[in-house]
Structure formats: C-alpha cells, structure tokens
Amino acid sequence: MFEFLFENLSKTIFLSESDKKIISQNFKQKKLLKRQFFLQEGNISFHTGFVTKGCLKTYTIDNNGNELIYQISIEGWWVTDLFSFLTGLPAMYNIEAIENCEMLIMDLANREEIFKNVPQFERYMRLMLENNYIANQRRLNSMLGGTAEERYLTFTNKYPEISNRVPLKTIASYLGIAPESLSRIRRNIK
Amino acid sequence: MFEFLFENLSKTIFLSESDKKIISQNFKQKKLLKRQFFLQEGNISFHTGFVTKGCLKTYTIDNNGNELIYQISIEGWWVTDLFSFLTGLPAMYNIEAIENCEMLIMDLANREEIFKNVPQFERYMRLMLENNYIANQRRLNSMLGGTAEERYLTFTNKYPEISNRVPLKTIASYLGIAPESLSRIRRNIK
DNA sequence: AAATTATATTGACATAAGTTAAGACATTTC
DNA sequence: GAAATGTCTTAACTTATGTCAATATAATTT
Numbered sequence: 001m002f003e004f005l006f007e008n009l010s011k012t013i014f015l016s017e018s019d020k021k022i023i024s025q026n027f028k029q030k031k032l033l034k035r036q037f038f039l040q041e042g043n044i045s046f047h048t049g050f051v052t053k054g055c056l057k058t059y060t061i062d063n064n065g066n067e068l069i070y071q072i073s074i075e076g077w078w079v080t081d082l083f084s085f086l087t088g089l090p091a092m093y094n095i096e097a098i099e100n101c102e103m104l105i106m107d108l109a110n111r112e113e114i115f116k117n118v119p120q121f122e123r124y125m126r127l128m129l130e131n132n133y134i135a136n137q138r139r140l141n142s143m144l145g146g147t148a149e150e151r152y153l154t155f156t157n158k159y160p161e162i163s164n165r166v167p168l169k170t171i172a173s174y175l176g177i178a179p180e181s182l183s184r185i186r187r188n189i190k
Numbered sequence: 191m192f193e194f195l196f197e198n199l200s201k202t203i204f205l206s207e208s209d210k211k212i213i214s215q216n217f218k219q220k221k222l223l224k225r226q227f228f229l230q231e232g233n234i235s236f237h238t239g240f241v242t243k244g245c246l247k248t249y250t251i252d253n254n255g256n257e258l259i260y261q262i263s264i265e266g267w268w269v270t271d272l273f274s275f276l277t278g279l280p281a282m283y284n285i286e287a288i289e290n291c292e293m294l295i296m297d298l299a300n301r302e303e304i305f306k307n308v309p310q311f312e313r314y315m316r317l318m319l320e321n322n323y324i325a326n327q328r329r330l331n332s333m334l335g336g337t338a339e340e341r342y343l344t345f346t347n348k349y350p351e352i353s354n355r356v357p358l359k360t361i362a363s364y365l366g367i368a369p370e371s372l373s374r375i376r377r378n379i380k
Numbered sequence: 381a382a383a384t385t386a387t388a389t390t391g392a393c394a395t396a397a398g399t400t401a402a403g404a405c406a407t408t409t410c
Numbered sequence: 411g412a413a414a415t416g417t418c419t420t421a422a423c424t425t426a427t428g429t430c431a432a433t434a435t436a437a438t439t440t
Contacts, residue, residue, distance in 0.1 A: 083327075133323065136323075144363065145256065173334065176333055
C-alpha cells in the first residue's frame, strides 16, 4: 500500500528510507465501501487522500438534482476538496466511492510534519497543484470550444483506464453531456 | 499608480511603509496600447502584471481560428500565464490589451525578493491563487450544468463592471456562446 | 435464482444554440 | 469628415444535443 505511494512520489522526487518512514508515519489507511462518502458538501475536508485501490467521484448537485462531476479519481490520484482542506471552510463538493476503495489519508498537521522533514514533498505537492491547475484550464478550454464528441475523444485519449471502468452517466456528466447523447456518440465512433 | 496596488494589497494584508518601499522597488511600470500583446502563446511568461488602468483579454486560438477567452482583466486584476510564469515553460495563452493599459509588472526574481522581505505578500499570493482556483471550479461547474442564459446572468451579476465595458463577442466567448446568441439573450432579458 | 435496482441503449421528438447573411451602428484611421 | 474597420443586431434556417419514454441489459440484494 505504501509501496504504491512511494512509487508514485518517486516519479517526481527522491525519497530516502528515512523519508519514507516519516511519510508512512503521517498517513493512515482508510477503506471505503462502494457508495460511502469520503466527504460531503458543507462539511470540512479534514483529509487529503491518496487512492491506492478503487475509484471515487467528486461532484456537486445542481438545482435540478443532477450530479455535476468535477473529478473521477482512480489509483494514484489525490482526492480532497482542496479549498476546504487548505482554508478549513465548508466544502462545496461531495466525494463518494464508486468502487470499494483503499486510501492513504493525511490531515493538515501531517502535511506540515512531512513538509518539515521531507522538503521535496512540498515540491511534489506544488507540482501536483500546478498540473491540476492547467488540467482545469484545458478542460475549461474544451468546454468553450469543442463539440461533445471532441470532448469525449480527448477524454478517452487522456484517461483510457477511466473510460472503460466508470459508468457512462458519470463520464457524461464529467463532459457536460446527457447520458443518452454519450451513448449515441459511442455508437457512432465504433 | 502604486497607491492603487497598495490599496488592493491592504484589503488582505498589512503593509508598513518599508514594505511598500520594497514592493515599489520590485515592480516596474508598463504601458500597453490597445491591441498590443502582453504575452504571446509559445513565449515564456516572464512577468506577472497588476492592472492599474485598462483591460486585457487572455485567450487561446482554436482549430477554427476562434478566440477562446480564458480571462478578462480590468483594474485590480493580476495577469500572467501562471503555469508558464512559474515553470519557465512556453505559455499556452495570449494576453492582449483591449484598451490602452497601465500595469505594474514583476518577474520571478522580484517576486522572490518581495517574498523574502515582505512575508505577508506570499500569503496574499497564496490566497489569490486559491480564489482563482475555486473561481475556475465554479466556472467549470456552470459550463457542465447551466444554460447560456444562466451563465450570462451569473457573469453580469459577478462582474457588472466588465459586462458593460467589454465587447459583446469577448464576453460571449468567455461564456462559450456564439455572439449572435448572446445578443439575443440580452434582448430577451430586457 | 428471483427480485430488485441501477445502468445503458434506442427511437421519436423538442429545443437551445449555432450558422449564414444582411444591414445598422460605432469607432478608428487617414 | 469620409472611408474603412470593427462590432452588434436581426431574421431565416440548420443542427447538435437534450428530453421523454420504452425496453434491454447488467449488477446487486435477498
């Protein structure tokens, strides 16, 4: 479980054995069953989680009661309502397991402790945030410009593992498309 | 000119006279005529600018040659391709004056210098980034859920000053709507 | 394994928004 | 201040995508 986290971190930063020890002391395991919530809108996001197994969706509910999917997270992804986690203010997102999940989670104090003892970890987090920031910019761009089909193709191309694993309606919402339309788009592509 | 920057910073952080001195030593003035570029796609964004006068648009060009507006910035806003500024990699955005502009600009070294001597400034920048991050999340959300008219109403409500100042077609692109459609939406609202 | 519930597909139809094209205003530019 | 650009509005028409409803398929639950 920690091995998977270390592998992931090691793609970006170097970790000594003592670094790994500090990190493992500051994360704890968390399991979620399918349909359980990691976070609910209005609560404070006390934890940031690293997914080691399973899949979660991050979403809001709009006025018509529809889920608007902000993010779909599988193994190797980080999940939290970042704004709530950093500010301590109520979260706008729900985060719910769509498969049974295993995660490693840390709170703000853990994060500080790791930053203090493993300075590279701060760099890792900064890079993650930057990548996340531009991913959002790109996604906005595709919403402004592209057609539903273009957006879907970009998505499957970028996240093939997610595309074949997650309910169609979840992907549809992520792309801002009606599920029926996505079903037709898939048919036309084949 | 600096007064306006200080006023803006003072909404969030406290600045002593010596803080102000350090800040003013690390920004320089920059003027842009309408239609001049502050940044062009593919170049490195060496500067972050604070707009003291005028208005700029940040955009990409899609495959059909259309502008996709990422941001519209008036007095009191910061402009840069943040990713490029932080990483030194080529920018994806164009930033162009749509009115004659006056700005205060800093480069990465200036930023470091201010961070070192005016630690509150780092806090200011962090808060700005966080706000920016959730603004993007909200905008994505409105693209996933809302109709063109809803998005327009949210926009005018949030940025009334921009709505009456910037060409309709620019706002239309920001909202992901054809200019003709936005024109009709405006008529229907009255 | 039957029953229940969730998800996906399909067809018929509705509609919001895009496209094209023309003319009306505004703003620059010379 | 005339000419040239750029921007906005309007109307007629097209199209992509949404909506509704029925059925099919798959996945859970008992």
